[in-house]
Every structure is written in structure tokens, then in C-alpha cells.
Amino acid sequence: MADMKQLARLIKELEDQLVVCMRCGMCQAVCPLYAETGREADVARGKLALLEGLVQEMFKDPKGVNERLMRCLLCGSCSANCPSGVKVLDIFIRARAILTGYMGLHPLKKAVFRGMLARPQFFDRLMEWASRLQGIFVKPVDDLLGASCGRLLTPLGERHIKALAAPPFHMRVKPGSTSPRAAGLRVAFFVGCLIDKVFPNVGEAVMRTMEHHGVGVFLPEDFACCGIPALSSGDAAAFDKLVHYNLQRFAAEPFDFLITACATCTSTIKKLWPLMAWKLSLEAQEQVSAIAAKTMDVSQFLVDKVGVRQADTKSGDQKVLLTYHDPCHLKKSLGVASQPRTLLQANSRYRFKEMIEADWCCGMGGSFNLQHYGISASIGKRKRDNIVQSECETVATSCPACMLQMTDMLSQAGDRVQVKHAIEIYAESLP
Numbered sequence: 209m210a211d212m213k214q215l216a217r218l219i220k221e222l223e224d225q226l227v228v229c230m231r232c233g234m235c236q237a238v239c240p241l242y243a244e245t246g247r248e249a250d251v252a253r254g255k256l257a258l259l260e261g262l263v264q265e266m267f268k269d270p271k272g273v274n275e276r277l278m279r280c281l282l283c284g285s286c287s288a289n290c291p292s293g294v295k296v297l298d299i300f301i302r303a304r305a306i307l308t309g310y311m312g313l314h315p316l317k318k319a320v321f322r323g324m325l326a327r328p329q330f331f332d333r334l335m336e337w338a339s340r341l342q343g344i345f346v347k348p349v350d351d352l353l354g355a356s357c358g359r360l361l362t363p364l365g366e367r368h369i370k371a372l373a374a375p376p377f378h379m380r381v382k383p384g385s386t387s388p389r390a391a392g393l394r395v396a397f398f399v400g401c402l403i404d405k406v407f408p409n410v411g412e413a414v415m416r417t418m419e420h421h422g423v424g425v426f427l428p429e430d431f432a433c434c435g436i437p438a439l440s441s442g443d444a445a446a447f448d449k450l451v452h453y454n455l456q457r458f459a460a461e462p463f464d465f466l467i468t469a470c471a472t473c474t475s476t477i478k479k480l481w482p483l484m485a486w487k488l489s490l491e492a493q494e495q496v497s498a499i500a501a502k503t504m505d506v507s508q509f510l511v512d513k514v515g516v517r518q519a520d521t522k523s524g525d526q527k528v529l530l531t532y533h534d535p536c537h538l539k540k541s542l543g544v545a546s547q548p549r550t551l552l553q554a555n556s557r558y559r560f561k562e563m564i565e566a567d568w569c570c571g572m573g574g575s576f577n578l579q580h581y582g583i584s585a586s587i588g589k590r591k592r593d594n595i596v597q598s599e600c601e602t603v604a605t606s607c608p609a610c611m612l613q614m615t616d617m618l619s620q621a622g623d624r625v626q627v628k629h630a631i632e633i634y635a636e637s638l639p
């Protein structure tokens with residue numbers, strides 16, 4: 209059970225924000241969940257109405273309220289299109305923390321978030337062992353997309369997944385700090401779990417790009433998760449522990465910007481670390497504000513701070529048709545959409561083509577995909593159809609979670625389309 213004072217404060221903040229919603233229903237048109245289910249309870253307006261009586265409902269039917277609240281991708285499409293500026297994601301995150309504080313955390317989630325994720329070195333060792341043993345449970349199924357599917361008796365269902373990388377990024381690249389050269393800037397690199405354990409090639413592309421541009425890089429030892437899996441399940445305690453851990457790691461060296469190649473990590477550090485920082489010491493709150501202000505997506509850093517520009521190409525030079533999917537956490541949460549496109553067009557080997565609905569959610573939604581795979585896959589299929597309709601051979605994005613979802617959808621459909629990160633495409637163009 210959470211501290212009652214903390215719960216009361218969260219409820220007060222929640223109520224202050226809830227009154228801003230004028231029930232116009234404009235969030236219906238942009239909610240990917242509502243587009244699939246047509247249920248008012250699934251759209252932001254329906255959930256906000258439910259939360260208005262949260263304190264009463266919490267005592268009557270906490271499980272029911274929690275289940276309805278967890279049916280959300282946290283994509284932020286509603287917030288980004290709300291004429292009243294309702295901070296829907298802040299409200300949902302606070303409400304989940306309130307409910308979990310009141311009901312307690314499910315034992316399985318407790319084991320995962322507090323027993324594993326919030327103990328980064330142990331989590332790393334565990335994942336290293338899992339990568340050695342995964343062949344018992346999964347088998348390769350798609351060479352082009354590098355996807356695997358479950359063998360008999362695995363809980364993966366029909367999913368096509370990316371296997372754990374061996375070795376992970378933290379065993380490929382030495383931690384430490386390099387000095388700024390031509391660019392006169394030093395960045396701290398926040399790697400994130402998925403890039404470390406599933407897409408180390410994306411992390412390597414970041415390192416190669418920084419080296420090419422003469423940007424100094426600080427890579428701390430034993431880096432950890434940004435905390436979003438725990439917080440989106442309402443586990444504020446594990447989230448706080450991870451924020452503390454990261455603050456200590458990134459306080460070790462000075463840097464100009466903190467970069468990530470994961471849209472979800474970027475928006476968590478910039479938006480959710482400050483949102484939940486009120487329980488921390490004043491010193492820690494100041495650290496959180498400072499680090500949030502310096503945090504940016506790697507494409508934003510390269511375009512806005514280093515000056516990367518589109519390649520000057522004659523038509524006909526470019527051979528591979530390429531499109532881009534906007535991760536919700538980058539475009540809708542942070543307003544970053546032009547920079548990744550500039551980065552992609554800096555590689556003259558590719559010809560860029562917009563797909564329709566490039567910023568429609570891919571349906572991943574982190575734990576939403578685990579709990580509601582059927583709906584997640586239906587939303588993902590719409591994304592897959594748009595990619596295929598673009599006739600592109602490669603789809604790029606800026607979030608490893610979106611890469612997982614698009615790989616799953618394209619691989620299951622047997623499509624011959626590669627999924628890459630924008631920084632990989634850019635790094636391919638470097639000498």
C-alpha cells in the first residue's frame with residue numbers, strides 16, 4: 209500500500225486536471241483503440257468520465273476501474289489533438305499509480321519490476337542467460353526481418369519476435385567518456401533496454417555517427433531502464449528507484465545533451481521523470497529538471513545541433529524506396545517529426561516516400577501488447593497495410609518498440625520489407 213499522503217496528493221492533482229475536459233469527443237477520431245473497438249469506455253473521454261468518481265469507484269470496484277484504465281496504448285494521440293489541452297497521459301499515469309498504490313501490485317509484476325528491472329546488474333545477467341537458452345523456446349522464422357517464432361508450449365502465441373542479441377550492446381562497447389572534437393559537443397548516451405538487449409546494432413550506429421561527427425560520448429557503466437514499464441503499470445516505487453539509479457550514473461561526467469535512439473525513453477525522461485519528481489529531494493528534483501531539459505532524440509541532436517542536412521541527389525541516383533513511421537512518443541509527445549526525415553534523406557542510396565497515416569499508432573503500447581495482443585495486432589495490421597501500400601522496400605522509425613511491432617506484423621504476413629532505425633540508415637551513408 210502506498211503512503212496515504214502521497215495518494216491524496218495524486219488524487220488532488222488528478223481532479224484539478226480532470227475538470228479541463230469539456231467532453232467534446234474530438235479524441236474519438238484519433239484514438240487507435242476506439243477505431244478498433246468503437247467503445248466509448250476505450251476513448252479518452254470515456255476514461256476521464258470514469259476517473260471523475262475515482263475515489264468512490266476505487267472503493268467499490270478497484271479491479272474494474274484498473275482494467276478499463278489499462279486498456280490504453282498511452283500513445284498520446286488524444287492529448288495531441290485535444291482542443292482543451294487536457295494532459296490525458298499525465299492523468300492516466302497518475303491514476304494508474306493511485307490505483308496500484310491502493311490495490312497493491314500484482315505479485316508477478318512485483319517480481320518483474322522490483323525483482324529484476326530495478327536491479328540493473330542482475331537484470332543484465334538474467335537476460336544474458338536468457339539469450340543463451342532462448343533457442344529452446346524460439347526458432348528463426350524470417351531471415352530478412354530477423355524474426356523468430358515460439359516453439360510449442362511457449363506463451364508467445366502467433367507473435368513473431370526479435371530474439372535477444374548475443375552479445376548485448378553493453379558487452380560490445382566499453383563504457384567511458386571521449387572528448388569532443390570537431391563538433392565541440394559532448395553527449396551522454398542513454399541506451400535503453402531494447403537497444404541494449406535486442407537492437408545493439410542501433411546503439412553501434414549511434415556510436416559510429418558520433419565518432420564521425422567528432423562528438424564526445426559519455427557512456428556510463430551499468431546503465432538502467434528509464435522506468436516506463438514499471439510506471440505504466442502503476443509501480444511508482446520501482447520507477448523512482450530507476451530514476452535515482454540513472455541520476456547517479458549520469459551525474460558522473462559533464463555533458464551538453466543526453467541523447468537516446470528510443471522515442472519512449474526520450475519522452476519518459478523529458479516528461480515523466482519531472483511529472484513524478486515531486487517525491488524526490490530538492491537536489492534530485494533539480495537534477496531531474498536539468499537532465500530533462502538536455503534530453504533529445506538522436507535525430508533531433510544531429511539535425512538541430514550538429515547540422516546534418518539532406519543529401520544533394522539527382523533523381524535516379526537513389527535505388528531503395530524508403531518510408532518512415534512516426535513513433536507516437538516522438539511526434540505526439542515531443543513534436544519531433546521533421547528531423548528523422550532529414551536524417552533519412554541524408555543517405556543518397558535511398559529515395560524517401562511518405563506512407564499514408566505515417567503517424568497512426570502501430571499498436572505496440574508496451575505492456576498493452578502483452579495484455580491485449582488481439583487488439584494490438586489489429587491496430588498493427590493497419591500500419592502493415594499502409595507500409596505495403598507505399599511499395600517501399602524499407603520502413604524506418606525512431607523507436608525500438610515500434611520496430612518490434614512492425615517486424616511482427618510484416619513477418620507474419622510474409623512481406624519482404626525491412627525494418628530499420630533512422631540512425632542505422634544514416635550511419636550506412638558514413639565513410
Ligand code: SF4
Binds near residue numbers: 236
Ligand atoms: S479529452 Fe479533450 S478531446 Fe477528449 S473529450 Fe475531453 S476535451 Fe474533448
Ligand code: SF4
Binds near residue numbers: 241251282285287
Ligand atoms: S492514449 Fe491513445 S489509446 Fe489511450 S485513450 Fe488516448 S488516443 Fe486512445
